[in-house]
Amino acid sequence: MKGNKKSFAKQRLHSxxxxxxxxxxxxxxxxxxxxxHHLETEKPALLFLSETQIRCPSDVSYLLYPGFTLEHNFKPRAGVCMYARDDICYRRLRNLEDSRFSTLWALVDTGLDKIIYACVYRSHSGDQETTGLTQHLSEAAEAAQQRYPSAQLVLLGDFNAHHQEWLFPFQCTDxxxxxxxxxxxxxxLTQLVQGATRVPDVDSHTPNCLDLLLTTDPDRYSVSISAPLGSSDHCLVKSVSVYSPPDPSPRGTRRMWRYRSADWDxxxxxxxxxxxQPTCFSSEDASSCADAVTDVLRQGMEYYIPFSDVSVSGGALPWFSAECGRANALKRAAYRAWVDSRTRNSLDVSEKKKAFNRAAKSCKKVMQRARFDHISRIGNKLASYPAGSKAFWSLAKSVESNFCRPSLPPLLRPDGSLAHTAEEKANLFASLFAESSRLDSGDASPPAAPDGGETIYLD
Known part of the structure; x- marks a missing residue:
């Protein structure tokens, strides 16, 4: 009986x-x-994003990422979405959502426990809209708890709220x-985020805690705050179970040998x-001799067989170059320096903040350029192969299996911007067809209209 309890406890902790x-x-x-990039490197079970600021497109495949499922409630100036890893068992609770608000409800089943997540974005609306949102959340939460009485409840998102006794920096209440x-x-519910999550663009603005994580079971979570993603002015909030077992995923690198290009002679x-004889067999210890022979064999292979060390942790994208890594490291270092300076109330807080903003913008540009260059290299490589050849189809299938392909990819406008939605693409096609359908009549004059009294006979 005790053995069964231990097994049950281990299974529970793992879940x-x-x-x-x-x-x-x-x-x-x-x-x-x-x-x-964050999904690839961090591989969170769930990633909730607020203020997505996009209309609901007819084709969202360009937003997808392999290994994750996207759930969304997009709105033009608000909106929320959730990336759920494919091994997570969840169900969208659309019956709890209200079209007036940017909310997304989901039920996650770990096998032994159920967790209800509600992602919320409250825009800078009036008091009446705020009261309506909180009333909706209260009613929806009560309905969810009645339907799943044993489920844990988690509310998270950007609430744009201030409270001098409850939320950092504890200065004012609205x-x-x-x-x-x-x-x-x-x-x-217990609020777990205890630091500033918004990095203001204006120096005179005070960093504050706008992104909250509230739960009915606070003892299970450990919350930390990390640098923002991309050009966002909000930090990344990470919540991890305090009972997490060691990560079983492989780490380090694996050496890949290219035997077809080896110099066998x-x-x-x-x-x-x-x-x-003098190098490997001078010792009487068999283990030492075996180690020496192994070293010589490896040395010969490294000299005459091309190889590369590939990461086995799955923590790097093909386009994520060393320059991207350096830019990302500089961004994180600048963020930590700014947070440390703010904590110590140093006089150079403003300078540290400006340095972080510069590092964040630079990192975003470097990553975008690296991804574009990677795609260009693939295109040039495909163009260099004979159409229909084995090398062409091998690379084409590799690209097809590693990239999400929308039914109609984003289109490039004449001004350099991209058309994403179906309406934008249709308008772009219409203008292109209209421009291409004009006939050059030169100096020809239009045909003369017949006189009013003339009769025209049609055969």
Missing amino acids: LSHKVHLTNIRGLHSNIVAVH HAGREMRKLALTLN GMRSFFACYPW
Whole structure:
């Protein structure tokens, strides 16, 4: 019986070991590269994004990323979405959502526990709209708890609220802060984010905590704040189960040998001329001799067989170059320096903030350029292969299996911007067809109209 309890406890701890990340992305279109890079490198169980700022497109495949499912409630100046890893069992609770608000409800089933997530974005609306939102959240949460009485409730998102007794930096209280505080007390929720999550663009503005994570079971979570994604002015909030077991995913690199390009004659000559006896067999210890032979064999392979060390952790994108890594490291270092300076109330807080803004913008440009160059290299490589050849189709299938392909990709406008939605693409096609359908009549004059009294006979 005790053994069964231990097995059950281990299974329970493993089921809770998922990471949930949250941020206000401030425009998903402009930061999609940073979002995809975060999904690839961090692989969170759930990634919630608020203020996506896009209309609901008819084709969202360009927003997708392999290994994740996208759920969204897009709105032009608001909106929320969720990226759920494919191994996460969840269900969208659309019956709890209200079209007036930017909310997204989902039920996650870990196998032993159920967790109800509600992602919220409250725009800078009036007091009446804020009261309506909190009333909706209260009613929806009560309905969800009645339907799933044993489920844990988690409310997270950008609430744009201030409360001097509840939220950092504890300076002022507004109507939204009072309403959210009242909602938390009503639903028995604990707010876990204890630092500033918004990095203001204006130096005179005070960093504050706008992105919240409220839960009915606070003991299970450990929350940290990281640097923003892309050009967003909100930090990334990471919540991880405190019971998480060690990450079983492989780490490090794996050496890949290119045997087809090996210099076998050179390797044979190397091994034939190598002084085996004094180097490998001078010791009487068999293990030492075996290690020496292994080192010589590896040395010969490295000399005459091309190889590359590939990461096995899945933590890097093909286009993520060393320059991207340096830019990302500089951005994180600048963010940590700014946070440290703000914590110590140093006089150079403003300079550290400006340095972080410059590093963040530079990192975004470097990543966008690297991704564009990578796609260009693939296109040039495909163009260099004979159409229909084995090399052409091998690369084409590799690209097809690693990229999300929309039914109609974004189109380039004459001004250099991209058309994403179906309406934008249709208008672009219409203008193109209209421009191409004009006939050059030169100096020809139009045909003369017949006189009013003339009769025209048609055969």
